[in-house]
Amino acid sequence: MIPNFIKESIISNPVSIWMEQHLRDLFVGSLRTGQLPNHVAFIMDGNRRYAKNNGIEVSKGHEAGSKSLVHIIDACNQLHIKHVSCYAFSIENFNRSPQEVDTLFEILVDKLNLFLDNEKDYNKLVQIRIIGNKSYIPRDTLIKLEEIERLTQKNNDLILNVNFSYTSRDEITHSISKIIDKSLNNEIITKKIDINEFQKNFYYPEDTPPVDLLIRTSGHTRLSDYLIWQVNDDQISTIEFINVYWPDFKILQFYYLLLKWSYNKSWKQTREEWSNISIFGNNTLNESGINLKDLPNPPPLVSILGKK
Amino acid sequence: MSTKVNGVEPVEVSDPKLLFGTKPVKPSKDLIKSVVDPRIKASSKRAKSEGKSITDRLFFYLFHLILLTIYGFYSIFRSLQYVNNRIRIKFLNLAYNPSKTPQIIRDDVNKLSKLPKRLSAVLNLKPEEEEGGGFYGLLNDASELTTWTLASGISTLSIYEYEGTLKNNVEDLRAAIFKKLRDYFGPTSIPKFVVKIPHLNVQFYGLNHDDDDNYKNDVIDIEVSLLSVEDGKATIVELTKTLAELAKKKEISSKNITVDLIDGELTELVGIEPDLIILFTPTLALQGYPPWHIRLSEFYWEADNEDVTYAIFLRALQKYSTCKINVGK
Numbered sequence: 001m002i003p004n005f006i007k008e009s010i011i012s013n014p015v016s017i018w019m020e021q022h023l024r025d026l027f028v029g030s031l032r033t034g035q036l037p038n039h040v041a042f043i044m045d046g047n048r049r050y051a052k053n054n055g056i057e058v059s060k061g062h063e064a065g066s067k068s069l070v071h072i073i074d075a076c077n078q079l080h081i082k083h084v085s086c087y088a089f090s091i092e093n094f095n096r097s098p099q100e101v102d103t104l105f106e107i108l109v110d111k112l113n114l115f116l117d118n119e120k121d122y123n124k125l126v127q128i129r130i131i132g133n134k135s136y137i138p139r140d141t142l143i144k145l146e147e148i149e150r151l152t153q154k155n156n157d158l159i160l161n162v163n164f165s166y167t168s169r170d171e172i173t174h175s176i177s178k179i180i181d182k183s184l185n186n187e188i189i190t191k192k193i194d195i196n197e198f199q200k201n202f203y204y205p206e207d208t209p210p211v212d213l214l215i216r217t218s219g220h221t222r223l224s225d226y227l228i229w230q231v232n233d234d235q236i237s238t239i240e241f242i243n244v245y246w247p248d249f250k251i252l253q254f255y256y257l258l259l260k261w262s263y264n265k266s267w268k269q270t271r272e273e274w275s276n277i278s279i280f281g282n283n284t285l286n287e288s289g290i291n292l293k294d295l296p297n298p299p300p301l302v303s304i305l306g307k308k
Numbered sequence: 309m310s311t312k313v314n315g316v317e318p319v320e321v322s323d324p325k326l327l328f329g330t331k332p333v334k335p336s337k338d339l340i341k342s343v344v345d346p347r348i349k350a351s352s353k354r355a356k357s358e359g360k361s362i363t364d365r366l367f368f369y370l371f372h373l374i375l376l377t378i379y380g381f382y383s384i385f386r387s388l389q390y391v392n393n394r395i396r397i398k399f400l401n402l403a404y405n406p407s408k409t410p411q412i413i414r415d416d417v418n419k420l421s422k423l424p425k426r427l428s429a430v431l432n433l434k435p436e437e438e439e440g441g442g443f444y445g446l447l448n449d450a451s452e453l454t455t456w457t458l459a460s461g462i463s464t465l466s467i468y469e470y471e472g473t474l475k476n477n478v479e480d481l482r483a484a485i486f487k488k489l490r491d492y493f494g495p496t497s498i499p500k501f502v503v504k505i506p507h508l509n510v511q512f513y514g515l516n517h518d519d520d521d522n523y524k525n526d527v528i529d530i531e532v533s534l535l536s537v538e539d540g541k542a543t544i545v546e547l548t549k550t551l552a553e554l555a556k557k558k559e560i561s562s563k564n565i566t567v568d569l570i571d572g573e574l575t576e577l578v579g580i581e582p583d584l585i586i587l588f589t590p591t592l593a594l595q596g597y598p599p600w601h602i603r604l605s606e607f608y609w610e611a612d613n614e615d616v617t618y619a620i621f622l623r624a625l626q627k628y629s630t631c632k633i634n635v636g637k
Binding site for chain 2: 173
């Protein structure tokens with residue numbers, strides 16, 4: 001066991017800081033040359049258990065969680081990941097004590113205000129979008145959130161989708177309701193409603209790419225009504241459950257998950273390319289099948305019986 | 309018309325403001341040269357940009373080489389992890405074996421604090437050439453799973469298979485379940501079962517008891533629902549179309565569309581959301597599982613496992629028994 005003071009002196013040593021910074025730059029630079037997700041989503045779970053384990057107040061746990069989010073957004077920005085979603089507050093969370101709900105609202109508004117500050121040029125980089133059922137949000141909080149949305153709407157480097165007062169089932173219901181209204185107003189033909197049309201009516205704006213990677217912390221292996229429509233196809237999305245509390249989720253762990261994603265994606269693509277290369281030609285069936293008449297003519301048919 | 313010098317038109321310098329703007333500037337040597345011969349400026353600019361792009365490209369290849377090296381190390385790590393996982397699964401399969409005995413299964417689950425009320429499993433139709441693969445392999449997996457579920461005391465099971473192979477071959481599945489139940493419980497006390505296809509709203513009782521009212525009215529020991537990709541997003545879209553038609557006939561309004569209403573409809577069309585979904589796949593591959601039904605469900609899968617074995621089934625139940633259920637709290 002290494003004593004704490006030695007650990008701290010190693011961590012705070014200028015040489016260690018320099019090395020960490022350069023290693024990080026090297027890793028970010030390398031990751032950027034491979035495939036990276038366009039849209040990463042987070043279920044930031046474990047703030048309260050983190051607080052309990054460390055003997056601190058619940059509000060301090062949420063505070064630590066919000067700091068963790070800022071670090072992750074910073075990392076996403078460096079990696080040029082354009083869309084980030086985070087499950088900030090579920091509709092079910094309104095069941096918590098009014099005191100905790102108020103604290104969560106305060107922390108959220110406070111942390112989102114950070115993106116209006118000049119520090120690190122966030123105010124020029126990050127666009128904030130509030131995704132969820134706004135009719136449940138208290139009026140004073142909603143005004144503040146909409147003001148933040150308005151002030152950041154022209155930023156385009158990173159889009160932070162804050163899922164606030166959100167559940168996926170509510171989003172699906174919202175889409176159904178909106179489609180019915182459009183159908184009544186003859187804006188769409190009922191028979192032509194399909195999955196794409198359905199998705200266009202979500203709380204998410206149309207320009208949002210599919211979720212490539214969903215990360216849930218705290219070890220729970222369930223989705224808790226978050227992006228259930230978006231991540232149910234493993235050909236598009238990858239789900240990662242990791243066993244650390246959100247405030248303990250380190251950037252290095254995030255890089256590892258991105259590396260894993262990038263490796264799997266490249267491997268899958270390579271395998272697909274190889275499967276198309278065959279010394280016998282491409283023998284895979286396309287959707288329309290193979291027409292017998294399209295095949296090249298066979299050699300002449302000759303019978304042993306002569307001309308008969 | 310001015311003649312070209314080496315293919316480039318000379319610039320007429322009538323007003324220096326046109327060239328240097330209104331701000332007083334001290335023209336550099338290069339700038340003056342470029343005014344005299346625009347090719348100089350152009351070429352020096354191109355050289356600069358080429359230099360920059362070459363440096364950028366060199367850096368890109370260097371970083372990409374580092375990434376490929378990291379991939380190499382990761383692939384070695386992954387191979388070792390795969391071997392480790394496979395060995396662990398082999399040992400688990402040796403350690404847990406129901407020996408076709410329901411009592412052993414019941415003894416195993418009785419050590420757990422709680423069980424899921426509704427269980428779901430994701431099965432795959434494996435290639436014919438694989439051991440335990442093909443259509444008959446799938447039938448065997450589905451029937452064995454039904455028997456374990458029943459023996460553990462759970463009476464609702466839904467089986468998701470992407471293509472719907474089981475749905476299209478219900479008669480074979482009924483026979484397979486019947487045979488497996490007979491193997492486990494004996495020929496005289498075969499439990500009663502019903503196979504449902506929610507999408508078609510049809511039910512099949514026992515091996516051949518569809519017209520037997522006594523069988524139907526008796527307590528059914530296990531319900532097996534068969535799901536496929538068509539029960540997922542496509543069903544929600546179909547429901548939307550139906551509701552839109554009803555709205556046009558003024559039988560419903562968009563204001564009446566609530567989460568509870570949709571939940572009621574989808575419960576009718578697909579079933580109630582399961583408490584636990586066991587994925588007998590090497591990764592967490594939901595394969596288009598009905599999205600509405602994975603709201604709070606616990607997932608269990610064993611990394612690098614492709615087989616339907618009792619060890620995985622039991623470990624899934626063990627994991628579920630330790631889960632804390634706290635909606636939103």
